[in-house]
Amino acid sequence: MIRVVVVDDHILMRNGIRGFLALTDDICVVGEAGDGEAAIHVITETQPDLVLLDVQLPKLSGIQVIEFLRGLGKLPLTILLTTFDDDEALLQGIRAGARGFLLKDVSLERLVGAIRHVMNGDSYFRPTLTEQAIGGIKHPPKDCRSQALLNTLSRRELEVLALMAGGFSNLEIAGALGTSEGTVKNHVSNILSKLGVRDRVQAVIKGLEVGLLSS
Numbered sequence: 001m002i003r004v005v006v007v008d009d010h011i012l013m014r015n016g017i018r019g020f021l022a023l024t025d026d027i028c029v030v031g032e033a034g035d036g037e038a039a040i041h042v043i044t045e046t047q048p049d050l051v052l053l054d055v056q057l058p059k060l061s062g063i064q065v066i067e068f069l070r071g072l073g074k075l076p077l078t079i080l081l082t083t084f085d086d087d088e089a090l091l092q093g094i095r096a097g098a099r100g101f102l103l104k105d106v107s108l109e110r111l112v113g114a115i116r117h118v119m120n121g122d123s124y125f126r127p128t129l130t131e132q133a134i135g136g137i138k139h140p141p142k143d144c145r146s147q148a149l150l151n152t153l154s155r156r157e158l159e160v161l162a163l164m165a166g167g168f169s170n171l172e173i174a175g176a177l178g179t180s181e182g183t184v185k186n187h188v189s190n191i192l193s194k195l196g197v198r199d200r201v202q203a204v205i206k207g208l209e210v211g212l213l214s215s
Helices: 011-021 036-046 062-072 087-096 108-119 127-133 144-152 155-165 170-177 181-195 200-210
Strands: 002-007 027-033 050-054 077-082 100-103
Touching: 002 011, 002 036, 002 108, 011 027, 011 108, 027 036, 036 050, 036 062, 050 062, 050 108, 062 077, 062 087, 077 087, 077 108, 087 100, 087 200, 100 108, 155 170, 155 181, 155 200, 170 181, 181 200
Parallel strands: 002 027, 002 050, 050 077, 077 100
Antiparallel strands: none
16 A cells, blocks of 8 residues: 655645545545645655655645655655746656656546556656657757767657656656667667666656756
8 A cells, every 4th residue: 555645734725635645545644734844744654655645834844854865765756736837846846856747737537547657667757748749859959068978869769768857767758659669678778878877767858858848
């Protein structure tokens, strides 16, 4: 059973998420909080597997909560929730240690899928990022270094990077692109090497920072 804490300053939102998750067989809500300070208390007390955390909270923001818990060495897997599609909040959240980022109007299927993806060790960032980026580079990179990075990645590697940003597993990427899982693994390895990063989350951060991914 995946143990989840829900943090949002609107009780109707918390109730809605709890009700949605109650429909699943493998996810249960073990705690709730309505502000950043209460969130820290509930999370440290319940030690959940995963936290659904609003970005904008009274007292402490969601990102401040992540940073505080990370400083204590008690940061669980975290998916940030937001009302607005905010690139800056996305980047701040990823840098702080969030493993996912979703808009609050997400469907039950996407919410549950995101939780399971993150629990399986993957990242899951807002679907719009993937849906737009997969069509190509929306805005050209702004400087020579970014352009150089763009030139090192093949068209297929850019597509794989965009799907990685959406939290897709290697198997799912293979299905989406009509290729084998082994080929996707090779693409992922090449992407990490070319971007000079260690893992998939860092690859997404770099892609956002230099304009390889658009929102």
